[in-house]
Amino acid sequence: MLYAAYTLVAFNRLHPLYDRPGEVFRAPYDSTVEELFDGAHTGEQLMRGTPGALDEVLTEHGRALLADPTGPPAAALRTTDAVCTDWTPRAPVRLYMATADEQAVTANTEHCRAALRGKGVDAPVVDLGAVDHHGSRHLGANIAATSEIVRWFGELRRS
CATH class of the missing domain: 1.10.260.160 (434 Repressor (Amino-terminal Domain))
Known part of the structure; x- marks a missing residue:
């Protein structure tokens, strides 16, 4: 709702x-x-x-x-x-998903990856698995992805 x-x-x-x-x-x-x-x-x-x-x-x-x-x-x-078909990234891109997320469809990730690949961009998919936060797999995915993204941005900044 x-x-x-x-x-x-x-x-x-x-x-x-x-x-x-x-x-x-x-x-x-x-x-x-x-x-x-x-x-x-x-x-x-x-x-x-x-x-x-x-x-x-x-x-x-x-x-x-x-x-x-x-x-x-x-x-x-x-x-x-x-969102994934009408532009070509000029910076590194990663896609994040959680297989057990009860609110986000993982097929969207593959659709986006395929669209980006069609533009010559290899966007790796980071599968966070079955994360959970107080009974919400969606919130758990959000928290886990945010942590992973911050770490990745730190790596990019150092390189």
Whole structure:
């Protein structure tokens, strides 16, 4: 549910999908959800500020925008799909994934690696395995990847 709400809010900021939050979010969330995704709220605040079910937060129009994207929603999705296909890195690149992450699809990593390889860039994949942090494999992956990336940046800086 959180990702659906976040997608609509984030896409609307770059590719207007709605004029008023009430078009896609049910009350009382229509007056709170955009503020929750301001980058300053914690994950815990996001979870407390949203319901557990999609039907409690999205209007039928909001669900339709995600279920059958056309026009601006489709354009926004094409933009996100192009994250690994529409540029050629000029610096070293590594891709990180965790095979047990319950929220991130590892097929995205292979798609990105293949796209970069098509541009002549060998982007190694660092598989963090089945990391866990207090019951969240996604959070565990985030923590483990951040540590690995900081170490790698340190290596790059020394070379």
